Amino acid sequence: MVPNEVEGFNMFYVYILRTHLNTLYIGQTDNLERRQKQHQSHTTKSAKYLRYFKSCTLVYQEEYSTRQEAMRREWQLKKWSKTKKEALIAGGLKRLKLA
Numbered sequence: 001m002v003p004n005e006v007e008g009f010n011m012f013y014v015y016i017l018r019t020h021l022n023t024l025y026i027g028q029t030d031n032l033e034r035r036q037k038q039h040q041s042h043t044t045k046s047a048k049y050l051r052y053f054k055s056c057t058l059v060y061q062e063e064y065s066t067r068q069e070a071m072r073r074e075w076q077l078k079k080w081s082k083t084k085k086e087a088l089i090a091g092g093l094k095r096l097k098l099a
Contacts, residue, residue: 012070014077016060016089019053024085026077028070032061060089 013032017025017039025047029035038045039056050056064070077085 012064012067014062014073017056018059019056028074
């Protein structure tokens with residue numbers, strides 16, 4: 001079974017990476033393991049933003065059944081403040097007032 005398939009369906013992921021300088025990067029993919037390797041390689045397949053950092057670590061991920069859902073969530077998270085993103089990563093989002 002392919003890692004991103006569950007019962008014959010492709011899964012899509014929204015993920016957050018933390019760089020060595022404590023900045024956050026949000027993305028979406030259909031193959032999280034492959035995408036992480038691309039980011040770490042600093043080649044043309046990696047995100048331009050991440051090429052400027054020595055390393056990054058996966059700190060959060062969510063699964064979706066369609067790319068559209070994953071892209072919608074990625075866009076939503078990118079509009080959040082860093083404080084709100086950190087609360088999501090820490091699992092304490094319920095303490096924040098959600099707009």
